[in-house]
Amino acid sequence: WLWLEKDGRSPWFPTTRLFRRQAGEERGAPLLRLTAALASFVAGDRAIPYRGDPAPADEELPDGEGAVRPSAMLAQAGIAASRSRNDYRAVLLLGDAIAAGATEPALREMLAAALLRVGERDRAGRLLAALVAETPTAGRLVELSEVDRLAGRLEEALAHAERAVELGHDLAEAHRAVGKALVALGRAGDALTAYGRALALAPADPELLMDEAEALLIVGDYRRGFARAEVRWQATELLPRRFSASRWTGEDVAGRTLLVHGERNPGLDIAFARFLPQLVACGPRLVVEVRP
Numbered sequence: 001w002l003w004l005e006k007d008g009r010s011p012w013f014p015t016t017r018l019f020r021r022q023a024g025e026e027r028g029a030p031l032l033r034l035t036a037a038l039a040s041f042v043a044g045d046r047a048i049p050y051r052g053d054p055a056p057a058d059e060e061l062p063d064g065e066g067a068v069r070p071s072a073m074l075a076q077a078g079i080a081a082s083r084s085r086n087d088y089r090a091v092l093l094l095g096d097a098i099a100a101g102a103t104e105p106a107l108r109e110m111l112a113a114a115l116l117r118v119g120e121r122d123r124a125g126r127l128l129a130a131l132v133a134e135t136p137t138a139g140r141l142v143e144l145s146e147v148d149r150l151a152g153r154l155e156e157a158l159a160h161a162e163r164a165v166e167l168g169h170d171l172a173e174a175h176r177a178v179g180k181a182l183v184a185l186g187r188a189g190d191a192l193t194a195y196g197r198a199l200a201l202a203p204a205d206p207e208l209l210m211d212e213a214e215a216l217l218i219v220g221d222y223r224r225g226f227a228r229a230e231v232r233w234q235a236t237e238l239l240p241r242r243f244s245a246s247r248w249t250g251e252d253v254a255g256r257t258l259l260v261h262g263e264r265n266p267g268l269d270i271a272f273a274r275f276l277p278q279l280v281a282c283g284p285r286l287v288v289e290v291r292p
Contacts, residue, residue, distance in 0.1 A: 015049045015077070046096040047074050071100035075107055082110050090114040105131060112143055121147050138168025145177045149184050157181040172202035179211060188218035206234035238264055254283030261289035 019030040019037070041048040047070030078093030094111040108127055115124035125147040131140050141164035148157035161177035168174050175198035182191035195212040202208055209231040216225030233240045241261065248258055260276065262269035269291075280286055 017049050044096075045070075046093065047071075047100065071097050071102040074100060075102045075104070078107070079110065082114055085117075087114045087117045091118060091120070105134070109140065109143075116143065116147060121150055125151070136163070136167065138164040138171045138174050141167065142171070142173045142177045145181060149181055154181060154184050158185065170201060172198040172205065172208065174198075175201070176208050176211060179215065183211075183215055183218065188215040191215045192219070206231045207236070210235055232263075252282075256284050257287060258284040259287045259289065262291060266291065 019034040021030050037048050074093050074097035078090050078097055081090035081093055091111065091114045094107055094114065098107060098111065108131055112124045112127040115127065125144065128140055128144040128147060132144055141160045145157045145160035145164065148160060158178065158181035161174065161181050164171070164174035164177055175194050179191040179194035179198065182194060192212065192215050195208065195215060198208055199212065209228055213225050213228035216228060232238050260279070276286070276288065
């Protein structure tokens with residue numbers, strides 16, 4: 001029941017393949033099949049771990065509805081990798097699935113998103129542009145706007161985001177894309193209007209709240225901006241730090257020990273380090289955590 005005996009595959013270990021002697025085979029035949037499979041894998045056939053051994057000569061190969069195509073197996077593995085945010089693996093498997101004949105637009109959308117997360121912007125942009133040319137949707141235009149923004153094509157980013165809003169006015173990500181493009185264009189005040197529309201649709205989205213906080217800080221609304229930025233610990237880019245001591249919120253700290261630590265950006269750590277002398281003047285024993 002564990003390793004089964006049919007074709008070298010097991011449902012319990014979907015990426016494991018066994019090479020065993022089949023009926024009528026010579027003793028060294030499994031090693032020869034293993035060698036050939038490794039050679040195919042190195043040459044680019046990523047379906048090898050998911051493909052069963054060929055049936056013995058006296059058995060019929062599966063055909064029709066019962067046959068599982070390599071592209072389908074690769075696609076399933078790629079989808080699982082994407083959902084678990086294993087983006088490099090998702091890029092490899094989804095790309096190979098498409099190369100093997102998978103044609104579903106959703107797979108190309110998923111591949112473009114994974115490419116964007118691993119920093120392959122040009123490839124993601126080409127894929128998204130082709131998808132938009134086929135069928136423009138709000139989601140595809142949002143992703144294409146992000147590619148353009150990161151590449152410095154800011155007017156194009158804004159145009160794609162505004163088109164996304166036209167196609168999906170009730171999509172918070174479309175309004176957020178408009179806001180991000182406007183901030184990049186130096187129009188943070190206008191971006192706050194777009195973020196307001198997005199927050200009306202998704203009021204608890206921490207990533208969106210962080211974008212709004214950035215725009216508030218840019219326009220000089222520091223009280224609201226820094227207060228809004230407290231949501232950053234709920235965002236995916238930051239992992240909350242857990243300490244046994246309580247967090248300092250501005251109360252009298254004279255005679256106590258205070259730990260000051262960075263968060264995500266060494267440049268910001270350096271910039272805000274200039275306030276440490278003011279903190280020392282408040283009278284604590286100061287411990288500063290510095291990343292190597």
